[in-house]
Amino acid sequence: QVxxxxxxxxxxxPSETLSLTCSVSGNSVxxxxxxxxxxxxxxxxxxxxxxxxxxxxxxxxNPSLRSRLTISxxxxxxxxxxxxxxxxxxxxxxxxxxxxxxxxxxxLNLIDFWGQGTLVTVSS
Amino acid sequence: xxxxxxPPSASGSPGQSVTISCTGTSNDVGGYNYVSWYQQHPxxxxxxxxxxxxxxxxxxxxxxxxxxxxxTASLTVSGLQTEDEADYYCISYVGTNNLVFGGGTKLTVx
Numbered sequence: 001q002v003x004x005x006x007x008x009x010x011x012x013x014p015s016e017t018l019s020l021t022c023s024v025s026g027n028s029v030x031x032x033x034x035x036x037x038x039x040x041x042x043x044x045x046x047x048x049x050x051x052x053x054x055x056x057x058x059x060x061x062n063p064s065l066r067s068r069l070t071i072s073x074x075x076x077x078x079x080x081x082x083x084x085x086x087x088x089x090x091x092x093x094x095x096x097x098x099x100x101x102x103x104x105x106x107x108l109n110l111i112d113f114w115g116q117g118t119l120v121t122v123s124s
Numbered sequence: 125x126x127x128x129x130x131p132p133s134a135s136g137s138p139g140q141s142v143t144i145s146c147t148g149t150s151n152d153v154g155g156y157n158y159v160s161w162y163q164q165h166p167x168x169x170x171x172x173x174x175x176x177x178x179x180x181x182x183x184x185x186x187x188x189x190x191x192x193x194x195x196t197a198s199l200t201v202s203g204l205q206t207e208d209e210a211d212y213y214c215i216s217y218v219g220t221n222n223l224v225f226g227g228g229t230k231l232t233v234x
Contacts, residue, residue, distance in 0.1 A: 046127075046213065046225065046226075046227045046228040047170065047213055047225050047228070048225065049222075049223055049224070049225055060220075060221055060222055096169060096170075100223075103158075106221070107156070107158060107217055107221075108158070108217050108221060108222065108223050109158050109160070109175065109176065109217070110158075110160040110172060110175040110176070110215075111160070111162070111170075111172065111215065112172055112181075114169035114170055114171075115169065116169055117169055
């Protein structure tokens with residue numbers, strides 16, 4: 001069974017960098033069948049797509065976050081990570097890591113496995 | 125890309141049917157058959173309920189069904205049960221190798 005688990009600080013100060021890691025078990029991140037993604041959900045609000053990475057390091061980011069965002073992958077640890085710079089209170093959210101299924105044509109299809117989510121609060 | 129449009133809320137009594145819509149454009153919902161639906165209970169991660177517009181993953185009750193017409197996809201829950209009360213989100217492929225999310229619909233079972 002595939003499992004994803006987010007880890008990282010639950011409190012980040014404004015203007016600092018939010019860093020989270022997603023540990024994947026039950027599936028190698030080295031695969032052409034899936035992308036590895038981050039999604040967030042501000043308290044009481046809807047889901048927001050952050051971006052994704054392939055095992056080879058190709059990325060695609062939400063344009064609204066692109067200037068502050070880096071997603072990376074560590075195949076040796078079967079993990080991928082998120083770094084969001086210069087955070088503000090608007091970045092307070094539950095952050096999910098998830099697996100995105102890709103069709104044989106390379107099209108993003110569905111999100112089939114999610115981590116449990118981790119709440120990150122931006123506050124001084 | 126703009127978010128997909130969902131009604132903020134929907135409701136129905138136990139045993140009834142309810143349909144939740146998800147409206148996009150010809151660049152996303154209308155252009156591809158890669159629309160999926162997710163159920164989210166409070167404090168939990170979303171769960172895949174429907175994919176590729178109409179398909180159900182193993183383990184999802186057949187009370188849940190999906191369809192699409194033009195730029196609007198729909199999720200229908202038949203024979204409503206109390207455990208169906210949750211938030212529901214649609215997601216569509218949008219080209220440029222990206223996904224676009226709906227704003228979510230809160231389903232209340234009266």
